[in-house]
Amino acid sequence: MSKVYIALQDNEESHYIVEAIEEDNPDVTVIYQPAMIRIECEGHLVIKRETVEEKMGRDWEIPALHVNLITLGGNVDEDDDQISLTWNN
Amino acid sequence: MSVAAITENYTGERLDRLENFHGNQVIYIGWDQHLMFCAPVALALPPDTLFSTLLEDVLPGAFSQHPDFAAVDWDAVEWHLNGDEFKPQPGKSLIEQGVDHKSSIRFSTPGLDGIKGSGS
């Protein structure tokens, strides 16, 4: 199975997003590099709006991810409640 | 198809045709196993330049900074022209022995393999 990945800027807001990702995707690997956080997972990774909102304690919408996003790899599927990355192989 | 183009029979301008070099032609020379010179060099020379002139007047300017250069036995040098083995005749001009525009010459110097034998 190929790894999907997402990299976020290493900042306050991203820490909540990473927490949410870890909760919703127990198998992720989180790698801290200078100024960035790279998160990898076999096959599939999802970021759920509700979980991020719960971690942040405020409203948050999926497109706000772009503000802290550096890069990603995998097929993207986005709607109002979640954004996911998938490799079907 | 020689190019995907909107117009039929599209042709491109040949930017490096011989006439553009004011009587010179371009040739390239690389010294095998001496990558201290990072790439073969490009020279603009008249096609009737004698090969001996190339050896005596041009190559030292390009390669003499290398400590191996002074030790080259020119009679033992092996030459290639555009990928094929080549026996240059010093008394003949470049063009007379097939060294034409944008030809690529390689030479190797048996026994001399660069800095500490590293190919540099």
Place this chain on the structure above:
Amino acid sequence: MTSKKLNMKEKYSLLTRDLEWEYSYRDYEEIFKQESFEGIKITDWSKWEDPFRLTMDSYWKYQAEKEKKLYAIFDAFAQNNGQQNVTDARYVNAIKLFLTGVSPLEYQAYNGFAHTGRQFGGVGARVACQMQALDELRHVQTQIHAMSHYNKHFDGFQDFPHMHDRVWYLSVPKSFFDDARSAGPFEFMVAIGFSFEYVLTNLLFVPFMSGAAYNGDMATVTFGFSAQSDEARHMTLGLEIIKFLLEQHPDNVPIVQRWINKWLWRGYRVLTLVAMMMDYMLPNKVMSWQESFEVYFEEAATSLFKDLARYGIEMPDYAADAIAEKEHLSHQAWSIFYNYGHAAAFHTWMPTDQEMDWLSEKYPNTFDKYYRPRYEKWREMEEAGERFYNPTLPMLCQTCQIPMGFTDMENPTMTSYRQSVYDGERYNFCSNGCKDIFDYEPEKYVQAWLPVHQIYQGNCGGAEMEDVLGEYYRINLGTDNLDFHGSPDEARWNAWHNLQPAEDKLKKAS
């Protein structure tokens, strides 16, 4: 009455639907003249979908937020004299190369997407190209803003657009984009949207930028990551384009495969510059070129091509050639620039002992065997007051325009030579990839503006090299070029930090 809030998908389809109209008095072919000549067959544009479904309102909202964050950091960097807090003044030379070599490509990308968007009959594709064009314009502007601060304190930044159009090594990135922009609209999308954005920009904007952060360059890491956040959208779009083309018609598959092969190789060759920036120009090391290449090229491309296998798309053959070069590329690139450091608008240098040891550790199969002896010789020459500069212009590859400094991976001390004869004229190449690209479309590449040949034709100023470098390229000779040691940049840096050059210390000690 309460109005129902639209969801993302509905908003996106309304946005795109409202931009489309019926062509009632002109033929479709007349309006979209460039849609068919490349052989690509589109049967249904409505199948095109932007996976992010970004609408203009949220585009402006989040782009504005990114800009606010970015400029706050630029301001902080300038106000706090950030230029003095980078690890070492040598580092700034990577930024010079970035501004002259990469930022103008962002502008070329803007031009390219603005033009290409106009050529597509599908409104989804047009909107996507428009947004990407705006992104690219933002990138070039933010990069110039960020680096304008360095221009106040270091040499070599002053004439970047002029240099981009003229200087020999900058013809490598410039001609890459010229090649893409002069192709048809679908090839441009595969070239830039897919091969460059999806497969290659990560190598430039992720590990290198992380390295910039690690070297104290807050401004660069921030514009880099901010740009790459847009690239994440572009990458996703690039992948959608490929899937869309492959699903539209089976005849598209071989055409797309050939473009992927070509552009992966073209882009990889441009990244030669990034390889040496990673291994030689970051004083504090994060990861080597080889390590970055393994993560962001080998691993990422393998997943991607496995995903595309169901359409009959295969990993390009040249990927194996690129992988074979990973332990050599940065060293060969640095050797080229060290050879021609007198003709470059940035400084070069020999690595310190500590840096050489790092290179040995990261490249155990190649560095000590092939490159260390060369570097030690160069250092010896420098110490003897005879810093090595190659006195003769190099042979260039007709396609990638890089000096022929790449070697045969079966025999890494032998220069790799390839040649074709077309219409009675010889053309020379560095690799199978570059030769095949020429052989397929020779009428395009016979037009290559090769800097070395242009100099010999007398088209670059006067007959002397000083005229070419000083007047035609506008390099300030003795200031912008030559070795870092002895440069005004070094002298200023030492003055800021009360450092003394090694020679002065020796003199004082004796």
